[in-house]
Amino acid sequence: MKKPDLPFRVLYREFLFRMVDLELLSAHGDVSKLLGQFAGLLLFISLNLAFGGLMFGTIPGPPAIWKAEHMLIALTMLTVGIFVVLSWDSTFPDRRDVLVLAPLPLRASTIFLAKIAALAASLGLTVASLNALSGFVWPFYFTAPDSGFLGLIRALAAYWVIMFAAGAFVLCSVLTLQGLAAQLPRRWFLRLSALLQMAAFCLFLSVFLFQPALSSPAAFAAPGNQHALACLPTYWFLALFQAWNGSAPAATQAVVAALAWRALGGLAIAMAGTGTAFWLSYRRTLRMIVEEPDIVPGAHGFHWTPRFGNLLHTAVVLFSIRSLFRSRQHRMILAFYLGLGLTLIVGPLKGMLEDPHLAAMPPNLVTPLLLIASVMMMVFCLLGVRIVFAMPLALRSNWIFRVTAIRGPADCLAATRRSLLVLAVAPVWLASAAVCLYVLPRREAIEHLLLLGLWGVFLAELGLQGFHKIPFTCSYLPGKSKIHLVILAAVGGLWAVLLGVEYELRSQSDPGMYAVMLAALAIAAAAARWRAIWLAKAEESILFFEEEEAPTVLALGILKDGVVPG
Numbered sequence: 001m002k003k004p005d006l007p008f009r010v011l012y013r014e015f016l017f018r019m020v021d022l023e024l025l026s027a028h029g030d031v032s033k034l035l036g037q038f039a040g041l042l043l044f045i046s047l048n049l050a051f052g053g054l055m056f057g058t059i060p061g062p063p064a065i066w067k068a069e070h071m072l073i074a075l076t077m078l079t080v081g082i083f084v085v086l087s088w089d090s091t092f093p094d095r096r097d098v099l100v101l102a103p104l105p106l107r108a109s110t111i112f113l114a115k116i117a118a119l120a121a122s123l124g125l126t127v128a129s130l131n132a133l134s135g136f137v138w139p140f141y142f143t144a145p146d147s148g149f150l151g152l153i154r155a156l157a158a159y160w161v162i163m164f165a166a167g168a169f170v171l172c173s174v175l176t177l178q179g180l181a182a183q184l185p186r187r188w189f190l191r192l193s194a195l196l197q198m199a200a201f202c203l204f205l206s207v208f209l210f211q212p213a214l215s216s217p218a219a220f221a222a223p224g225n226q227h228a229l230a231c232l233p234t235y236w237f238l239a240l241f242q243a244w245n246g247s248a249p250a251a252t253q254a255v256v257a258a259l260a261w262r263a264l265g266g267l268a269i270a271m272a273g274t275g276t277a278f279w280l281s282y283r284r285t286l287r288m289i290v291e292e293p294d295i296v297p298g299a300h301g302f303h304w305t306p307r308f309g310n311l312l313h314t315a316v317v318l319f320s321i322r323s324l325f326r327s328r329q330h331r332m333i334l335a336f337y338l339g340l341g342l343t344l345i346v347g348p349l350k351g352m353l354e355d356p357h358l359a360a361m362p363p364n365l366v367t368p369l370l371l372i373a374s375v376m377m378m379v380f381c382l383l384g385v386r387i388v389f390a391m392p393l394a395l396r397s398n399w400i401f402r403v404t405a406i407r408g409p410a411d412c413l414a415a416t417r418r419s420l421l422v423l424a425v426a427p428v429w430l431a432s433a434a435v436c437l438y439v440l441p442r443r444e445a446i447e448h449l450l451l452l453g454l455w456g457v458f459l460a461e462l463g464l465q466g467f468h469k470i471p472f473t474c475s476y477l478p479g480k481s482k483i484h485l486v487i488l489a490a491v492g493g494l495w496a497v498l499l500g501v502e503y504e505l506r507s508q509s510d511p512g513m514y515a516v517m518l519a520a521l522a523i524a525a526a527a528a529r530w531r532a533i534w535l536a537k538a539e540e541s542i543l544f545f546e547e548e549e550a551p552t553v554l555a556l557g558i559l560k561d562g563v564v565p566g
Contacts (some may be wrong), residue, residue, distance in 0.1 A: 007106055011114035015090075016121055042079070042129035049075075049134035053141065063216040065141055069241060070215035072138060073166050074208055074234040076130055080167040081204035083126050084174045086332055088197045091119065091175055092182065092281055112282055119171065127167045135159060144247040151246075158244040165267055166237040172270035174200060179277020194328045201332065205339045207232065209346045220252045229259060236263035308418050316415035316470060317422055323393045323472040324423060330391065330472075334384040341380030344494075345373045370439060371448060371501045374432040378425070378456050379497065385424040386463040389416070389471040398473040398545050409468040409536040409543055417464060417532075419471055425456035444508060451504060454521040461528035466535055469544050 049072070084091070093101075093111060101111055139155040147154065181196060182189050211232055214225050220239070229235045239259030242248040248256040308317040324330055392398065432452055436445035500517075507513035535541060 008110055008114050008117075011101075011106075011111060012117050012121075015115050015118035039125065039129045042126065043132055045075075046130055046133040046135075050137040053134060053137040063218075065247075066215045066217065066238070066242075067213075068138060069142060070234060070238045072131075072134065073162065073237050073241070074211075076127060076163050077166050077170050077234060077237075078204055078208045079130050080123065080126055080170045081174070081200070082336065083122070084171055085197055085201045085204070086329075086336070087122070088178070088193070088328070088332070091115075091178060092278075108282055112278055116278065119175075123167055123171050124164070127163050131160070131163055135163070142241075142245060142247065144245060147246070155245050155247075158241055161244070162237055162241045165240070165263070166234075169233060169237070169263075169267045169270050170204075172267070172274040176270060176273030176277050179274070179281060182277075183280055197328060197332065198335065201335055201339070205342070207234070209343060217249045217252050220255050226255070229255070230262065233263070233266060235259060236266060239263065308422070309415075312411055313415045313418055316412070317419045320389070320416075320419035320423060320471045324385075324388065327393050327472075330388040330393070333388050333391070334381075337380045337384030337387070338377070341377050345376055367440060367444070368501055368505060370436065371504060372497065374428070374436070374448070374452055375455060375497050375501065377432075378428045378452060379459065381428050382420070382424045382456065382459045382463060385420060386467075389420070389467070390469070390474065391472070392475055393472040398470075401470055401473055402545055409541045410533060412470055412543060413464060413468070413532060413536040416467060416469075416471055417460065420460045420463065421457070425453070425460055429453055429456060447508070447514060448504065450518060451521060454518065454525055455500075458521060458525040458528055461525055461532055464532045465528070467532075468536060468541055474544050475546050 053068075093115065136156070139152065139159045142155045142159060143151045144155070177196065177200070178193070181192055184192065211234065212225075212228055214220065214229060214232075214235060215238060219225050220229065229239075236259050239248075239256040240263040242252075242256045243260040305314070305318055308314045324334070429449065429452060433445075433449050436448055439445075440448070503513075503517060507517055
């Protein structure tokens with residue numbers, strides 16, 4: 001007879017899976033598939049980092065080595081930060097945990113220990129997946145000169161310790177901030193929590209993208225950079241790695257030692273703050289959750305709602321807008337994709353600006369960079385909005401749509417199309433119009449905006465193929481998206497964007513070429529729209545409110561004289 005699990009093990013497993021909101025998943029869904037996809041994405045990033053390390057061939061000089069070390073540390077801290085922000089509501093016990101677990105014969109300390117163990121396990125899995133391959137390639141380059149095999153072992157150990165320490169610093173800092181904010185009155189905290197979550201995400205992304213390039217021995221030794229080095233934690237842990245690895249030059253050892261102690265002190269303070277936050281939650285927050293009410297609706301004033309067509313179209317568009325603006329989780333997922341697009345745009349641009357051979361950006365580079373940025377942001381905004389459309393806001397409330405006399409998939413498809421255009425295409429197009437009309441010549445700006453609008457409509461129609469749902473109402477089924485296909489599509493899409501921008505630049509001096517490009521996009525958008533409508537009007541098409549796995553065995557429906565045999 002199997003021995004029953006201890007309460008700690010049961011709670012640990014549940015809290016570990018609760019890093020994802022289980023209420024959004026389909027009844028047929030398996031959260032392990034979703035976590036496996038997340039780990040697979042990190043492993044793919046690690047594979048690319050390892051391949052980049054193998055491309056060096058020979059050991060480069062100290063500036064390139066320091067830059068690689070800082071990039072890996074900063075990427076690890078950004079990944080952990082994004083993971084913590086996306087699982088913001090799962091880090092501390094909430095009202096559901098208290099109401100469900102409090103009547104059970106469990107100690108509060110057991111609940112919090114299981115929660116801490118789940119957080120530590122998620123941190124370890126995130127850091128290990130991101131560095132699973134690169135963590136055994138790059139330490140060969142980070143070995144101190146003339147240190148031999150023992151130096152390699154030292155670099156390997158220092159690398160992994162620093163990566164876990166940097167991730168723990170980010171995790172504990174966020175937990176400390178969130179736990180101390182939870183000591184405010186319950187309603188104040190719930191309102192402040194959304195702002196803190198978005199502020200933390202913007203902070204992590206901004207530091208990763210816009211921090212100055214100081215990862216070199218000369219930059220560490222420069223007196224003018226000491227203030228910036230003291231304010232950026234990524235350089236603290238770079239210095240800590242140099243100190244433990246023993247590879248810092250003699251001219252930088254004093255600065256490296258000071259920043260290394262700052263990293264250890266910051267990690268100790270963050271861990272102490274996390275312990276304090278959990279102790280306060282154990283002593284005070286649990287009681288506040290039960291005794292104090294959550295956010296109550298405010299007083300209703302004057303509201304003006306625009307029309308987006310007939311009543312069904314207007315209702316679905318307004319429902320989509322309000323759902324997106326009221327759900328922190330959906331806003332963070334959309335912000336993640338917008339941040340990913342911003343990273344792909346700002347990263348290469350920052351590298352160009354930091355190139356010492358380029359004193360200033362040549363004027364002929366402004367136009368292609370602006371065109372690429374607008375097209376890329378259109379792609380990632382549409383991708384993010386389309387993904388959040390497939391995730392429910394409150395799954396139990398979709399019964400309202402089920403019992404209402406909703407029209408068929410074709411009418412709902414038209415309403416969803418308008419929602420996608422309003423929430424994704426229109427904002428990016430308006431922002432691009434403001435920038436292009438200010439920077440580019442009037443004719444070039446208008447021509448690009450026409451192409452950008454058709455590009456957005458084409459991508460929107462492409463994303464609606466087979467989407468027979470009302471946004472934010474259908475359960476989510478993990479495992480349907482194929483990571484390798486998504487990666488191939490992303491690579492192919494990036495290549496198509498670059499090729500299209502190059503074609504557009506050549507068409508600026510050839511009206512015939514521009515007309516062909518405009519007509520091709522219009523035909524592609526019309527064809528994608530026709531196919532989406534054809535799929536929605538098919539006889540077997542229905543509205544989905546619950547995602548299900550495709551059956552392994554399909555019934556052929558063969559009858560004998562109108563009677564099922566057997």
